[in-house]
Amino acid sequence: MELAVIGSGKALQVNDSVFAREFNEDLVHQVVVAFRNAGRAGTKAQLSRSDMSGTTKKFKKQKGGGARHGDYRAPIFVGGGRAFAARPRSFAQKVNRKMYRAAVAAILSELNRQGRLKVVDAFEIEQPKTRELVAKLKSLEVSRPLIVTESGTEALYLAARNLPFVQVRDVQGLDPVALVGATEVVMTAEAVKKVEEWLA
Structure with missing residues (x-):
């Protein structure tokens, strides 16, 4: 043409x-x-409970207080770690x-x-x-x-x-x-x- x-x-x-x-x-x-x-x-990153700074001290007794918890870094607490934290990754497609x-x-x-x-x-x-x-x-x-x-x-x-x-x-x-x-x-x-x- x-x-x-x-x-x-x-x-x-x-x-x-x-x-x-x-x-x-x-x-x-x-x-x-x-x-x-x-x-x-692809640099997005969040903190999981294992990445959080803070004490791991058990903050209340095991029995008699309702739900059992180990420390305040659990995702259900305000200020706690993210349940499924984002990690840096490559978005490249072949x-x-x-x-x-x-x-x-x-x-x-x-x-x-x-x-x-x-x-x-x-x-x-x-x-x-x-x-x-x-x-x-x-x-x-x-x-x-x-x-x-x-x-x-x-x-x-x-x-x-x-x-x-x-x-x-x-x-x-x-x-x-x-x-x-x-x-x-x-x-x-x-x-x-x-x-x-x-x-x-």
């Missing part, structure tokens, strides 16, 4: 398996959840490389079908000025784009830093969460070729 390159009148020949793939919602959901979970710290690549290709294909994938010859700005980037985005008629370049320049990163909902990524930093969250995706022709090499 072909992708139109905005502003040049040319068309870019691309692989159907990357930009015309059938959308698999279950696969995309699984990969996005796994990617987000991999970023979770996702095969083939599944990950298939999900990214499915997202790109769906963006292309919906007309939200825009390909340009190059995307560079001379100075790290936000107004220059805003003017460039306005000419492309995009509002909340993910800009994907083959290797983003510092000027482009700095210009986009103050714009909410505008992200700049190189091909190596492309991930499914960024693609799903973007209203439009603007890719350079070189980035398209690199993504195609990666996913084909």
Whole structure:
């Protein structure tokens, strides 16, 4: 298939398996959840009765006082330990490389079908000025784009830093969460070729 390159009148020949793939919602959901979970710290921790500080002295006699208790660190007492205390853990989920690549290709294909994938010859700005980037985005008629370049320049990163909902990524930093969250995706022709090499 072909992708139109905005502003040049040319068309870019691309692989159907990357930009015309059938959308698999279950696969995309699984990969996005796994990617987000991999970023979770998993450092939540609570104190069980064995972790509590305090005396273990028996505070009343064994018989004649109702329920029998050993110490005040039991979970039923205010200030006592937690019955099923949370422990630090990893939230990571295993996702095969083939599944990950298939999900990214499915997202790109769906963006292309919906007309939200825009390909340009190059995307560079001379100075790290936000107004220059805003003017460039306005000419492309995009509002909340993910800009994907083959290797983003510092000027482009700095210009986009103050714009909410505008992200700049190189091909190596492309991930499914960024693609799903973007209203439009603007890719350079070189980035398209690199993504195609990666996913084909």
